[in-house]
Amino acid sequence: MATVPPAGGPVTAREELRAGPETAHNAGRPKAKSGRSPLHRGENLFGWLFVSPSVAILVLFMVIPIFLALYVSFTNWSGLTSPFSHSVQLVGLTNYRTLITKPGLYQTDFATSIRDNFYFFLFTVPLQTALALWLANLVNSRFLRAKGFFRTAFYFPSVTSSIAITIVFIFLFQGNGVVDSILGWFGVKGPDWVYDQSGVFTNILNALGISSPGWGNHMFIGLSLWNWVAGPSVGMCVVIILLVWTTSGTFMLFFLAAMQTIGEEVDEASSIDGATPWERFRFVTLPLLRPALVLVVTLGFISTWQVFDQIVLLGPQNPTTITPSYFAYQVSFQDSNFGAGAAVAFLLFCLIIFLTLLQRRFVKEDLTK
Amino acid sequence: MRPSGRQVAVRRFVGYVVLVFFALVFIAPFIITLVTSFKTDSDSTLNPLSPIPHPVTLSAWDQIFGIGSTASVTDIPRWLFNSAFVAVMITLARVVLDSLAGYALARLEFRGRKLIFAFIVATMAVPGVVLLIPQFLVLKQLHLFNSYPGMIIPIACDAVGIFLMRQFFLQVPVALEEAGRIDGASTWQIYWRIVLPAVRPGLITLTIISFQGSWNQFQFFLIATISPKYYTLTTGLANLVNGGLSSGNQFPLKLGASLLTIIPMAVMFFVLQKHLVRGRLEGAVKG
Numbered sequence: 001m002a003t004v005p006p007a008g009g010p011v012t013a014r015e016e017l018r019a020g021p022e023t024a025h026n027a028g029r030p031k032a033k034s035g036r037s038p039l040h041r042g043e044n045l046f047g048w049l050f051v052s053p054s055v056a057i058l059v060l061f062m063v064i065p066i067f068l069a070l071y072v073s074f075t076n077w078s079g080l081t082s083p084f085s086h087s088v089q090l091v092g093l094t095n096y097r098t099l100i101t102k103p104g105l106y107q108t109d110f111a112t113s114i115r116d117n118f119y120f121f122l123f124t125v126p127l128q129t130a131l132a133l134w135l136a137n138l139v140n141s142r143f144l145r146a147k148g149f150f151r152t153a154f155y156f157p158s159v160t161s162s163i164a165i166t167i168v169f170i171f172l173f174q175g176n177g178v179v180d181s182i183l184g185w186f187g188v189k190g191p192d193w194v195y196d197q198s199g200v201f202t203n204i205l206n207a208l209g210i211s212s213p214g215w216g217n218h219m220f221i222g223l224s225l226w227n228w229v230a231g232p233s234v235g236m237c238v239v240i241i242l243l244v245w246t247t248s249g250t251f252m253l254f255f256l257a258a259m260q261t262i263g264e265e266v267d268e269a270s271s272i273d274g275a276t277p278w279e280r281f282r283f284v285t286l287p288l289l290r291p292a293l294v295l296v297v298t299l300g301f302i303s304t305w306q307v308f309d310q311i312v313l314l315g316p317q318n319p320t321t322i323t324p325s326y327f328a329y330q331v332s333f334q335d336s337n338f339g340a341g342a343a344v345a346f347l348l349f350c351l352i353i354f355l356t357l358l359q360r361r362f363v364k365e366d367l368t369k
Numbered sequence: 370m371r372p373s374g375r376q377v378a379v380r381r382f383v384g385y386v387v388l389v390f391f392a393l394v395f396i397a398p399f400i401i402t403l404v405t406s407f408k409t410d411s412d413s414t415l416n417p418l419s420p421i422p423h424p425v426t427l428s429a430w431d432q433i434f435g436i437g438s439t440a441s442v443t444d445i446p447r448w449l450f451n452s453a454f455v456a457v458m459i460t461l462a463r464v465v466l467d468s469l470a471g472y473a474l475a476r477l478e479f480r481g482r483k484l485i486f487a488f489i490v491a492t493m494a495v496p497g498v499v500l501l502i503p504q505f506l507v508l509k510q511l512h513l514f515n516s517y518p519g520m521i522i523p524i525a526c527d528a529v530g531i532f533l534m535r536q537f538f539l540q541v542p543v544a545l546e547e548a549g550r551i552d553g554a555s556t557w558q559i560y561w562r563i564v565l566p567a568v569r570p571g572l573i574t575l576t577i578i579s580f581q582g583s584w585n586q587f588q589f590f591l592i593a594t595i596s597p598k599y600y601t602l603t604t605g606l607a608n609l610v611n612g613g614l615s616s617g618n619q620f621p622l623k624l625g626a627s628l629l630t631i632i633p634m635a636v637m638f639f640v641l642q643k644h645l646v647r648g649r650l651e652g653a654v655k656g
Contacts, residue, residue, distance in 0.1 A: 046556040047479025054470040054526040055485060058492050061523035065503030066495070072506065083506060138388050143381055152642065153392040156399075159638050161585040163603040164627035167610055168398050171405065171417070171620050178401060181418040245395070253646055277380070306498045309587045313610050325498040332502050333592070341502050349499040356494045 066349065073343035078336045095343040100221065106331070106340060107222035109319075113327040113344075115223065116320060117305060119232035120240060125300035128244045132251035132296065133289075137281060139252070140259045151256070155249035162246070162309040169242045170194060170313065191234045197320040199230025200237060233320035239310055247303075251296045258292035259285070291363070298359035305352055324348045399631070406430065406625035413620040429621035433629065445626055447598065448605035452584060452630075455520050455601060459583040462525035464576055468568070470526070471534025472560055476546065486535075493528040498588060505592040515594050524589060527582075530575050537571030538564065574644045581634060602630040 068083070076091050077083045099110045139150050157165065172178045173193040180190045191198075205211075216226030232240065262285065275283070286293075311326040322330075324344055332341030400420075405413050406429050408422040416423070430436075433445045473479065474486050504523060505514070513519030541564055549559040565572075587603040594600075600608065606626055609619075 042556055043477045044479045047473045047477035047482060050469040050473035050477065050560075051485055054466045054531060055488070057466075057523065057526050058489070058528065061504055061507060062492050062495055062500065065500050065507055068506050069499070069503040072503070079505075082510065135391065138384060141384065144384075144388075150388055150392055152639075153395050155646070156635070156638060157395060159581060159634050161587070161603055161627075161630045161634070163585075163587050163606050164630040165398075167606060167623050167627045168402050170610070171413075171624060172398060172401070174417075174618075176414075176417070178417045249395070302496070306496050308498045312587075312591070312607055316611055325501075328499070329501060329592075332505075338502060338506075345499040345502050349496065352496040352499065353494065 069342045069346050069349070072338055073340075073346050075339050077338045079332065079338045080336070083338075091339065095339045096347075098340055099343055099347075103219075103222065109222075109322070109327060110324070110344065111222035112227075112320065113322045113324045115228060115230075116232065116236055117307070117323040120236055120243075120307065120323070121301070121304040123232060123237075123240050124243050124247075124304050125297060127240065128248045128251060128300060129293070129296050131244060132248040133255055133293070135248060136252045136255035136259060137285065140256060151252075154252055157246045158250045160246075163313065165246060166242065166310045166313045169238065173238050193238050194235050194314060194317055194321075196234035197318055199227075199233055199320075201229060201231030202226070203234075204231075233318065235314065235318035235321045239307070239314060239321055242310060243304075243307065247300075251299075254292050254296055255289060258289050262288050294363055298355075298362055301355050302352060302359060305348065305355065402624045402628050402631075406621050406628055408621050410618055410621060413624075414618055426621075429625040432622050433625050443605065443609060443622075443626075444597070444600070445602075445605065445629070448600045448602045448626075449629065451599060452601040452603070455517065455590075456580055456583040456586075458517075458521045459524055459586075460576055460579040462521065463527060463530050463579040464572060466526040467530035467575060467579075468534045468538075468565065468572065469560075470531045471536075472538050472564060474531070475535045475538035476543075476564070477556070489528045489531050493532065501588060501592045504589070508593055513593075515596055515599060517599070520590055520593050520599065523593070524583065524586070527579075530579060533575060533578075534568070534571055537568040541567045570644070573641070574647050577637060577641055577644050581637070584633065585630075602626065606630065 072083055073095055074090055074092060075083065075088050076094075077088045081087055098104065098106045100107065135154050138144070139147060139154070144150070175192065179193070183190045212224075212226040216224060216229075218225045220228060305323075306325060307323055308325045308329070311321060311323050312329075315322045315326050315330070325348060328341045328344035328348065330341075331344065332338045335341075401418075404420060404422060405417070407425050407427070408416075409424065409426050409428065412419075412423055432443075435444070435446060470489075474482060474489070508514040508519050508523070511519075513522065545563055545567065546559050549563045554562070585603065586601075587607065590599075590601050590604045591607070594604065597605075597608075606623070609623060609626070
């Protein structure tokens, strides 16, 4: 337990589970099992009374839905009748086949959504982590005045509505808009931003005079190989910038909390040794921040596969900014194909749970070191 | 070798420049939003970066609040009411339910406590975004789809809040409760009169993060309702942007309404920042 940062550092649930809830607070209290103390009479009843409303809601709207989704993903439910009515048929793996193996629109769209989300994840996680770490390091400087102001400025975007912020970004990135005007000062003409479907890697290769080679036409799960390696579209880059901008403030706080536990002595000692700020950061601060770093990176792994709100506004403008979660929504609520939508959602569920288990493992390993 | 005083001064200056630059990058979008909401449609498109509206007009705000002859295509006051009403109800419910469950898990000896706690922790890992379709399904089955109860009940408690409250209750000295018990107080009296007042900071934190979460909530309301009369600021705005109601760019209107969504959070943020930060860090596991 000593590995938990004491002052407001992130408390993790799994540690609690490992240590058991008894250790901390029950010392010196009679155990419930062997001879219930008369002082604790009636706690069985009250315990259940107190937790049951919450447990009921969580079961009804979280646990049951997961199993319903699994069931619906094997049916052809259209969303109109009850999913258990006679008109709904069990169709086996058909929905999964239309997404993965059967060539067609759904296969292409599903593959595109996976590709887009993958590149989104690939760029967002390192960028937000690096920016958060860098800002935290700057804000944490001993000499900085107006610390509170800077911390507030960087954190503020993350408490605001994702929808409102996305609308602001659509305005900033519209043609001849704010971003284009600023680029204009430097004589740069921006791309079509939100609407631009061309892949960044493709654009770079094209600029170098390389177009799709022979192998690029080979199809793989609904997309040509050349399309798979296209990189994030320019439109997706706007989403990446938007997410990095809104999330780095939160992650900065995680790093700041961890930095405060390091203490100034270590920093001062190394400063007297004549280390440059970079050396001090690289060889003193960074290794001590490892647990926070692991936490931030793994949280990034999980959250980047759940991006949805922003895509609801940007996806309809640009089919290369679609994520699996939005694709599942689109297929269900716009095409009334809830079976296929549920199948996408269930595949995504498995992926995220897998990443979460990975995170719990990594963070645990790190904390026990 | 220690760097000379001059080098240190230069370094600090560069540090400040970088920080100020980034502070601008983080704040400027909000200022641009504010300014644009006082511009005309054409001014907002032609001079997006100009810091002064020319001419200054209140037409976007008149439209937002349905003032004057500008017949509004949107019913933003209604969205505002829905957002506030639903957020207040969800917050109240969460404060009551999360702290009850949190207390039971922290202090009450009941059979199955470990199991329930493990269950709560497990649900923290469930990604909300994949629940959208099945939650819609459950709402339909229970005839709660497209209603206020349907927007409130399914998110009236949350695992992160329960976990947070449990952490706070664990910090209350056991002696306090034992004293109450010896005086003959019932479990309910101990909870209500003795323990709950002792976790006031926790309740404040929970209130704030619950209000923030439900005010900004979008994805769940998107699938829980369909009628415009249940639009909140977030779902209404999304509908406004995605076509349906809009004509032309209407950026001053959209940005004004966005600002309306942001302002309550901004006020709360500046007044109660300390609590928000604490809630964010303690709920870290949720991400």
